[in-house]
Amino acid sequence: MRELYHARLLDHAQHPRNKGACPDATRVVHAANPSCGDTLALFLTLLEGRIVHASFTGEGCAVSQAAASLLTEAIQGMEVHVAAGFTERDLYGLLGVEVGEARKRCALLAWGALVDALRDERGV
Amino acid sequence: MSDLGTAWRTAFPQYEHGPFVYLDTAATSLTPRPVLAAMDEYYRSYRANVHRGLYATAERASTAYEAARAHVASFVGASSEEVIFTSGATASSNMALGMLERTLRLSAGDEVLTTVAEHHSSLLPVRDLAQRRGLVVRYLPCTAEHTLDTSVLGILLSVRTRIVAVQLASNVTGGLHNLAPIVHRAREVGAVVLVDASAAVGHVPVEVASLGADMLYWSGHKCCGPTGIGVLWVRNGLIDRCEPHVLGGGMVDEVGEASVSWREAPVRFEAGTPNIAGAIGCGAAATFVAACSLDTVHTHVRELTRYAQEALRTVPRVRLYSAPPEQNVGTVSFVVQGVHPHDIAQVCADRGVAVRAGHHCAAPFIRTLGEPATVRASLYLYNTRADVDELVRAVQAACVLFG
Numbered sequence: 001m002r003e004l005y006h007a008r009l010l011d012h013a014q015h016p017r018n019k020g021a022c023p024d025a026t027r028v029v030h031a032a033n034p035s036c037g038d039t040l041a042l043f044l045t046l047l048e049g050r051i052v053h054a055s056f057t058g059e060g061c062a063v064s065q066a067a068a069s070l071l072t073e074a075i076q077g078m079e080v081h082v083a084a085g086f087t088e089r090d091l092y093g094l095l096g097v098e099v100g101e102a103r104k105r106c107a108l109l110a111w112g113a114l115v116d117a118l119r120d121e122r123g124v
Numbered sequence: 125m126s127d128l129g130t131a132w133r134t135a136f137p138q139y140e141h142g143p144f145v146y147l148d149t150a151a152t153s154l155t156p157r158p159v160l161a162a163m164d165e166y167y168r169s170y171r172a173n174v175h176r177g178l179y180a181t182a183e184r185a186s187t188a189y190e191a192a193r194a195h196v197a198s199f200v201g202a203s204s205e206e207v208i209f210t211s212g213a214t215a216s217s218n219m220a221l222g223m224l225e226r227t228l229r230l231s232a233g234d235e236v237l238t239t240v241a242e243h244h245s246s247l248l249p250v251r252d253l254a255q256r257r258g259l260v261v262r263y264l265p266c267t268a269e270h271t272l273d274t275s276v277l278g279i280l281l282s283v284r285t286r287i288v289a290v291q292l293a294s295n296v297t298g299g300l301h302n303l304a305p306i307v308h309r310a311r312e313v314g315a316v317v318l319v320d321a322s323a324a325v326g327h328v329p330v331e332v333a334s335l336g337a338d339m340l341y342w343s344g345h346k347c348c349g350p351t352g353i354g355v356l357w358v359r360n361g362l363i364d365r366c367e368p369h370v371l372g373g374g375m376v377d378e379v380g381e382a383s384v385s386w387r388e389a390p391v392r393f394e395a396g397t398p399n400i401a402g403a404i405g406c407g408a409a410a411t412f413v414a415a416c417s418l419d420t421v422h423t424h425v426r427e428l429t430r431y432a433q434e435a436l437r438t439v440p441r442v443r444l445y446s447a448p449p450e451q452n453v454g455t456v457s458f459v460v461q462g463v464h465p466h467d468i469a470q471v472c473a474d475r476g477v478a479v480r481a482g483h484h485c486a487a488p489f490i491r492t493l494g495e496p497a498t499v500r501a502s503l504y505l506y507n508t509r510a511d512v513d514e515l516v517r518a519v520q521a522a523c524v525l526f527g
Contacts (some may be wrong), residue, residue, distance in 0.1 A: 037464075037483065038466075061466035
């Protein structure tokens, strides 16, 4: 199994991309892992079926922060219905590593916020 | 003192499975051979239900179950008829409050005093009872040193206080509280004192008589016993007055069309088939730890705690949340500024060091520390200085990794 704290994950954890609140966001979703002390707010600006801007704020472990950074990077400019189809597996693909049961909630915190934010866009 | 740890660990077969640094006893302890043997013997040789059959194995099971109760009772200086077996500390806490709800004449506006340091298993049943009965919950705060601030006791504990639910030791800082002023004041106003001793029993000598509490509980699994078994001690004089909270088989004398009479305590409180093997294991654990001598165990753990605190203090950016060794059950919580507790625990895990990160089921208390979570290393009789050295090396490695 690949090392959890590989270079790219550490880079995104220590230098997160798209970190910061967005006052113009059309959707803001808050998520937390109370037992770990991780918190996250996901800011999405949707325009004409596209995510024209995605950013996040929050505090947490390297895994949750890197996942938020990688995810917001990936969905930047993405069509909403494509982002709405994002799966857990896609997230692990971005993260570049599978995590154990105990770290799943950290890894999936930002993804869960995205699912919440686009709940109405998933179609049938 | 580390030699003691090396000697004691030979009783724990989990150490035979390769190098292993176990510093998570506050979550659950390892199991020594005599406990495994006692439970195995029951399942292999004389499995039967208790208090029912007349045949030999049923007789033997009943005898072993009651002997376990006696061992557990003497472990805390109690007598057998004061000891109720439950499924764990959480069940004990819920049961104790359920018994008090049915026994005390609680009125809306009555008060319960608890503390901000409580484990959720103590806190949540108290809040639930208060909500059901319209009681007011008061919280004893902590001092800057994270001990209970009894200076405000006069304000918070009044004639309106009916129940005091307080821990004996913190599962976060390891700090042993001095409950004497709380118990003294509760006695003056006639409040029932319920003590969560889960972090203390099996780690330091606990004597129910000298504590002066009315009810006290703990889990078997944090002091060498199996999981799924706990104890609720209720003092003589109160236990006979208490109404049962869980109803079912084995706890009734007569059941008429619409009437029922309860059996005597403590069987009145053990409805259904109990965790027989668990109780037998819990009794064997009490015997095992008593044979190690609790004073010797505490001295060993105290020196390791001191060693761990001193070693962690040498690591830059570490903040300790751990009571002074003399007043500590062996728990060292800490954070490293700039590195999330989960990442510390992960690096420890990757290096074979078992610690816990999170709020340790004491979220309100962790908030008073001003931290989202802590790393917690907890020490017990099988630990050595080498274990602590491995922990410190892992923390240093995490600091390097997360710069």
